[in-house]
Amino acid sequence: MTILEFSLPVCGSSLIAGLIGALTGLGGGVVLVPLLSLFFKVDIRYAIGASLVSVIATSSGPAAAYVKEGFSNIRIGMFLEIATTLGALLGANLAARVSTHAIAIVFGVVLLFSAYFSRKPRSQAEREVPPDPLATRLRLNGSFPDADGPRSYNVQHVPTGWALMFGAGALSGLLGIGSGAMKVLAMDQAMKIPFKVSTTTSNFMIGVTAAASAGVYLNRGYIDPGLVMPVMLGVLAGSLLGARILIKVHTKWLRLGFSLVIVLLAIEMLYNGLSGRI
Amino acid sequence: MLPERRWTDQRIENILGNLLRAGVLLSALVVAIGGVIYLLRHGHSAVDFRAFRGEPADLRNVHGIIRDTLALRGRGIIQLGLLLLIATPIARVAFSIFGFAEERDRMYVLFTLMVFAVLLYSLVGSA
Numbered sequence: 001m002t003i004l005e006f007s008l009p010v011c012g013s014s015l016i017a018g019l020i021g022a023l024t025g026l027g028g029g030v031v032l033v034p035l036l037s038l039f040f041k042v043d044i045r046y047a048i049g050a051s052l053v054s055v056i057a058t059s060s061g062p063a064a065a066y067v068k069e070g071f072s073n074i075r076i077g078m079f080l081e082i083a084t085t086l087g088a089l090l091g092a093n094l095a096a097r098v099s100t101h102a103i104a105i106v107f108g109v110v111l112l113f114s115a116y117f118s119r120k121p122r123s124q125a126e127r128e129v130p131p132d133p134l135a136t137r138l139r140l141n142g143s144f145p146d147a148d149g150p151r152s153y154n155v156q157h158v159p160t161g162w163a164l165m166f167g168a169g170a171l172s173g174l175l176g177i178g179s180g181a182m183k184v185l186a187m188d189q190a191m192k193i194p195f196k197v198s199t200t201t202s203n204f205m206i207g208v209t210a211a212a213s214a215g216v217y218l219n220r221g222y223i224d225p226g227l228v229m230p231v232m233l234g235v236l237a238g239s240l241l242g243a244r245i246l247i248k249v250h251t252k253w254l255r256l257g258f259s260l261v262i263v264l265l266a267i268e269m270l271y272n273g274l275s276g277r278i
Numbered sequence: 279m280l281p282e283r284r285w286t287d288q289r290i291e292n293i294l295g296n297l298l299r300a301g302v303l304l305s306a307l308v309v310a311i312g313g314v315i316y317l318l319r320h321g322h323s324a325v326d327f328r329a330f331r332g333e334p335a336d337l338r339n340v341h342g343i344i345r346d347t348l349a350l351r352g353r354g355i356i357q358l359g360l361l362l363l364i365a366t367p368i369a370r371v372a373f374s375i376f377g378f379a380e381e382r383d384r385m386y387v388l389f390t391l392m393v394f395a396v397l398l399y400s401l402v403g404s405a
Binding site (some may be wrong): 002004005006007039045046056060070072074078088092138139143158207210216218219221223227228229232234 | 330352401
């Protein structure tokens with residue numbers, strides 16, 4: 001296969017992954033590694049490097065329309081980024097030490113979790129929780145614009161949330177994904193932060209978390225320009241396109257379809273990892 | 279929370295958002311330019327990512343990437359674009375340090391410095 005014959009289909013598939021990722025809000029990163037390693041027979045370490053770099057592009061890029069809405073809380077984000085970046089360093093170092101079979105198996109499990117998470121109903125209920133002393137001292141409590149003026153919220157269970165964020169960072173560094181689902185879980189479920197604030201703050205954090213392991217990956221030689229070029233440009237174009245048509249499409253069936261694809265990829269990754277093919 | 283501080287937070291967030299957008303678009307442009315050179319020169323060579331070999335030393339660090347870029351090598355230019363992409367969130371964190379300092383929030387200046395240190399270590403210290 002020549003470089004041109006390889007780059008064009010890889011770019012096209014990455015575009016579709018980025019597009020569906022943006023439309024469903026699940027992120028394209030989680031399908032990139034299975035796509036590259038299962039269908040394009042790319043070594044999983046190169047695939048992880050390419051995916052991680054693309055995650056930075058989609059989470060920080062023009063498609064990430066979260067900053068100007070006033071939902072994200074930069075103090076929560078920055079405080080938790082201490083955990084995610086340290087976790088990401090650990091994950092990226094683990095990636096060099098564990099076998100590719102083990103990475104494929106962990107990846108399969110995380111895919112199954114993502115599919116489950118995407119089907120779970122969102123907790124939209126209004127919570128009235130008392131202020132937590134630690135969260136108050138860390139100035140994590142905030143407010144966001146609601147239909148009838150700004151609504152304030154209190155943050156709970158800071159240590160649990162911090163520990164979960166460390167785990168999310170480690171998974172991001174090990175697998176080259178944004179691990180947005182786990183970040184939202186930590187904020188929304190554990191720390192009782194409103195869902196909209198959780199998702200926008202999570203998006204805000206993904207790029208910084210990914211940058212923490214991308215440096216290690218670059219130094220280790222996992223980032224191949226010939227592979228990352230079509231992947232990154234494709235995913236970015238797809239997510240830009242997705243952000244434009246986001247309002248027009250009905251995402252319910254798309255989300256269902258995408259989670260089915262994720263389950264199939266999970267089974268394939270688990271099979272390949274357990275049988276030693278990856 | 280004081281309304282004045284919220285306004286400043288909002289302003290910081292807006293500047294950060296624009297910074298991120300500009301950084302990602304610039305890096306995509308550089309990657310695309312490198313990609314065109316790479317495909318024009320090597321488009322018909324054989325490719326194989328099946329076996330992991332690791333990148334050559336010059337594509338692994340800032341110094342080598344800049345040298346390759348100056349020599350107008352496609353892979354070097356792509357890697358420079360990717361380096362810009364990795365630097366974008368790092369620049370965001372660096373800017374936040376000044377933002378929190380402006381608000382005289384010492385605790386968050388410290389937190390942000392910690393994140394910045396981890397990012398710098400990853401990029402230059404982890405080799």
